[in-house]
Amino acid sequence: MSALTPLERLLALPPGRHHATAEASGVWLMVGRALPKELRWSSVPPAASLSVVFGEGGCDVEHAGGNISLRHGDWMWIDSAYSHRGHGYAGSDFLTFFIPDAAIQCAGLDLAPIGARAQAAPEDLLTTMYALAALVLEGGADGHERVALDALLDHIGDHFEPADASGKATSAALAAKQMLDEEFCTDTGISTIAEAVGLRGPDLSRRFVAAFGLTPVQYRKQLRLRAATQRLAAGASVGDASAVSGFSDNAHLSRTFQAQYGITPSAWQRRVGLLAPELVSN
Numbered sequence: 082m083s084a085l086t087p088l089e090r091l092l093a094l095p096p097g098r099h100h101a102t103a104e105a106s107g108v109w110l111m112v113g114r115a116l117p118k119e120l121r122w123s124s125v126p127p128a129a130s131l132s133v134v135f136g137e138g139g140c141d142v143e144h145a146g147g148n149i150s151l152r153h154g155d156w157m158w159i160d161s162a163y164s165h166r167g168h169g170y171a172g173s174d175f176l177t178f179f180i181p182d183a184a185i186q187c188a189g190l191d192l193a194p195i196g197a198r199a200q201a202a203p204e205d206l207l208t209t210m211y212a213l214a215a216l217v218l219e220g221g222a223d224g225h226e227r228v229a230l231d232a233l234l235d236h237i238g239d240h241f242e243p244a245d246a247s248g249k250a251t252s253a254a255l256a257a258k259q260m261l262d263e264e265f266c267t268d269t270g271i272s273t274i275a276e277a278v279g280l281r282g283p284d285l286s287r288r289f290v291a292a293f294g295l296t297p298v299q300y301r302k303q304l305r306l307r308a309a310t311q312r313l314a315a316g317a318s319v320g321d322a323s324a325v326s327g328f329s330d331n332a333h334l335s336r337t338f339q340a341q342y343g344i345t346p347s348a349w350q351r352r353v354g355l356l357a358p359e360l361v362s363n
Contacts, residue, residue: 087211090218091135091176101217105224106184110217112176113169120169128179129161131233133202133210138173142166144197151175154207157199158237165197176214178233185234187227198241206236209314228310228342228349235307253278254288257297265304266327271297301327306341309334319346 085093096115103109113120116138132151134140139152144165151157159165161182169175202210213229256278260269274297275285286296293300308326313319323334338346 087208087215088135090215091211092174099218101220103217103224103226106187106227106230107181108184108217108226108230109179110176110214111179112214112218114174116169116171116173119171120173121167122169123166125162125164126159126179127161128181129185130157130159130177130179131210131237132157132159132175132177133207134173134175135207135211136174138170138175140167140169140173140175142168142197142199146196149197149199151199154201155199156202156206156210157197158195158241159197160195163196176210178210178213180230180234184227184230187231195237195241200240203236205311205315206233209233212314225342225344225349228344229314231303232307232310232314235303251288251292253280253285254292257285257289258293258300261297261301261304265301266308266325271301302337306337309338309346313346313350319350322346 091112091114094112094114096117097113098116099112099114101110115136120140133156134151134153136153139150139155142149142151142157142159142165144159144163149157209229209232213226213233216226216229257274257280260274260277271285272282275282278285280288286298289295289297289300295303305327309322309328312322312325317325319331319334323329323331326334328334328337335345335347338344338349342349
């Protein structure tokens with residue numbers, strides 16, 4: 082096992098652009114390492130993009146909603162087909178994931194249109210992005226990138242505040258969603274939530290699907306998987322991840338995780354650990 086962390090592997094790349102594709106998800110990656118000259122572009126991208134500056138330099142972006150300045154440790158999301166212009170500085174270190182619509186839909190949680198947004202990225206997300214980039218660059222993704230992608234897309238929805246579904250959601254569906262967001266790790270039944278918002282269970286499910294594209298049960302499962310994945314990526318044990326995310330026991334988390342991603346939580350944690358040993362518990 083290499084002693085280098087994913088970030089160190091990215092910084093060890095030779096100057097220039099590096100490209101790779103994760104065939105299972107259709108996500109493709111571009112890494113710019115110590116770019117020898119300024120980079121200017123004008124684009125209407127065919128896929129959404131998630132970028133981060135992992136070293137020196139940065140870029141400025143102009144779009145219909147305003148201007149964005151991206152520097153070390155900042156991440157940026159740009160929607161598919163969202164027109165923008167950019168200026169990358171010489172010497173910059175950045176990575177960009179281009180994420181097709183199908184991969185976004187597979188995440189399970191609604192990602193409303195955002196446009197273009199940027200902010201400083203939390204350290205745990207930077208670690209996940211670096212590990213995913215190293216995995217894809219070295220051709221070792223084997224479909225397991227979907228776990229990290231789901232976690233990243235969930236965070237995009239949280240941190241960049243996409244337009245909510247209030248235009249198509251009833252107040253009852255919105256109230257139920259808020260209850261699930263706050264209580265997803267508890268044993269509160271969907272029927273109890275439905276009663277609390279003044280509906281029968283089947284009525285809530287119909288309204289929830291109409292508003293958010295999935296049932297309350299499916300939504301809660303995605304929230305629990307997201308919480309568990311974040312704990313696993315931080316080095317927690319499977320037992321700890323299951324306890325804090327609402328799964329009844331390790332086996333319940335393992336079954337759900339494997340059904341969603343085709344790999345057990347411990348196997349995924351070891352797989353990511355091949356590139357990011359600091360993420361895995363001793």
